[in-house]
Amino acid sequence: ERKGIGRLRRLPSRLLSGEDIELLANVEIPNELPLLHRNGATGIGLLRTEFLFDESAPLPDEDGQYAVYARIVTEMAGMNTTIRVLDWGGEKGLARLRQLGIDDHQEEENPALGVRGLRLLLRHPEILETQLCALLRASLDGPVRILLPMVSSVNEVIATRQIFERCARRLRRRGVRLPAELPPLGVMIETPAAALTAGALVMQADFLALGTNDLTMYTLAVDRAASMGSALYTTLHPAVLRLLRFSVDEGLRARRSVCVCGEIAADPHAVPLLIGMGLRSFSMSAASLPQVKRMVRSLTIEACDDLYRRAILTEDPVQLHEMVSQFAA
Ligand code: PEP
Numbered sequence: 425e426r427k428g429i430g431r432l433r434r435l436p437s438r439l440l441s442g443e444d445i446e447l448l449a450n451v452e453i454p455n456e457l458p459l460l461h462r463n464g465a466t467g468i469g470l471l472r473t474e475f476l477f478d479e480s481a482p483l484p485d486e487d488g489q490y491a492v493y494a495r496i497v498t499e500m501a502g503m504n505t506t507i508r509v510l511d512w513g514g515e516k517g518l519a520r521l522r523q524l525g526i527d528d529h530q531e532e533e534n535p536a537l538g539v540r541g542l543r544l545l546l547r548h549p550e551i552l553e554t555q556l557c558a559l560l561r562a563s564l565d566g567p568v569r570i571l572l573p574m575v576s577s578v579n580e581v582i583a584t585r586q587i588f589e590r591c592a593r594r595l596r597r598r599g600v601r602l603p604a605e606l607p608p609l610g611v612m613i614e615t616p617a618a619a620l621t622a623g624a625l626v627m628q629a630d631f632l633a634l635g636t637n638d639l640t641m642y643t644l645a646v647d648r649a650a651s652m653g654s655a656l657y658t659t660l661h662p663a664v665l666r667l668l669r670f671s672v673d674e675g676l677r678a679r680r681s682v683c684v685c686g687e688i689a690a691d692p693h694a695v696p697l698l699i700g701m702g703l704r705s706f707s708m709s710a711a712s713l714p715q716v717k718r719m720v721r722s723l724t725i726e727a728c729d730d731l732y733r734r735a736i737l738t739e740d741p742v743q744l745h746e747m748v749s750q751f752a753a
C-alpha cells in the first residue's frame with residue numbers, strides 16, 4: 425500500500441482523457457507539510473490560520489506572524505500557498521477572542537450566524553492589517569494567495585481590498601520592496617449570499633474558493649458540527665449543487681480560478697460530479713490526496729460531463745446520492 429502511494433505521487437493527476445486536475449492540501453499546522461509532499465500535493469489550497477498560533481501565548485505581532493508564514497511558504501518551494509485570514513468566531517478562536525477582549529460574539533445565541541470571519545476582522549481592522557502586512561511580506565518568499573472567509577456581501581471585499589492596499593503602501597514607505605502586482609486576493613464562497621452574488625464578487629476578487637462545509641450548513645439550515653455524518657447534512661443536495669454551479673459558472677466566465685476546499689473535495693464519489701461541473705482544482709486534507717488521485721486517474725471528461733448533466737436535473741437528494749455512487753461503482 426505504501427509503495428503504491430509512493431508510485432502514485434509521481435504519476436500526474438490527470439484524467440484518462442488528458443485533462444489535468446490540480447490537487448492541493450488543506451493545512452492547519454506546519455507538521456502536516458511532510459505528508460502533503462509525500463502524497464503529492466502541488467500546493468496549499470487552504471491554510472487555516474486559526475490554529476497556527478499557540479492560544480496560550482499572545483497573538484504574534486507582524487514580525488512574529490511573518491516568521492511563521494515565511495517558513496511555510498519557503499517549505500512549499502515555489503508552489504502556490506493559499507493563506508486564509510483569521511476565521512474567528514462561530515466555534516473557532518474563542519479563547520483568543522477572550523484574551524484580546526473582543527466580545528462582539530458574546531451576546532450571540534447563534535454564533536454561526538453572527539460576527540464571524542471577515543465580519544469580525546472588519547470590526548477590528550488592526551488585527552486584519554497586522555495579518556495582511558505579514559502576508560504581504562511572506563509573498564516575497566514565494567507565491568502567496570490570500571483568502572477571505574465568511575464573505576456575505578461585495579462591500580466586505582471592497583473594504584478589505586482598501587485595507588490591503590493601505591497595508592502595501594505602508595510597507596513600501598517602510599522600505600519593503602513589494603512587487604508591483606500584489607498577491608491575489610480571493611473570496612470564499614461559503615454562504616448562500618456569496619454564491620448568489622458570485623458575479624459581483626468575482627469582479628472584486630482574483631480567485632474563488634468554494635467552502636462547501638459552511639455552504640452546506642447555511643443552505644440546508646443544518647449545523648455542521650452537530651450533524652456532519654448524519655443524513656440531514658449532505659453537500660450532495662440539489663440546492664447546494666445549484667449554488668455551486670452558479671458560483672463556478674460566474675467564476676469561470678470571469679476567467680478566475682475556482683477551487684473546492686470543503687470536505688466534499690476529499691470524497692472520491694463526489695469528485696467526478698464536480699469535474700463535470702467545470703472544476704479542475706481540489707483542496708483537501710493531505711491524507712485524502714491518494715484516494716482522490718486514484719479516482720481522477722480513472723475518469724474521462726465525457727463520463728464526468730454526462731454524470732453532471734444527469735445529476736443537475738435531479739431534485740431528490742436520495743436519488744442524487746444513488747446516481748453518484750452508481751457512477752463510482
Ligand atoms: C468550509 O467552510 O468549507 C471551509 C473550507 O472552511 P472551514 O471548514 O475552515 O470553515
Ligand code: MG
Pocket residue numbers: 573614635637638
Ligand atoms: Mg468555512
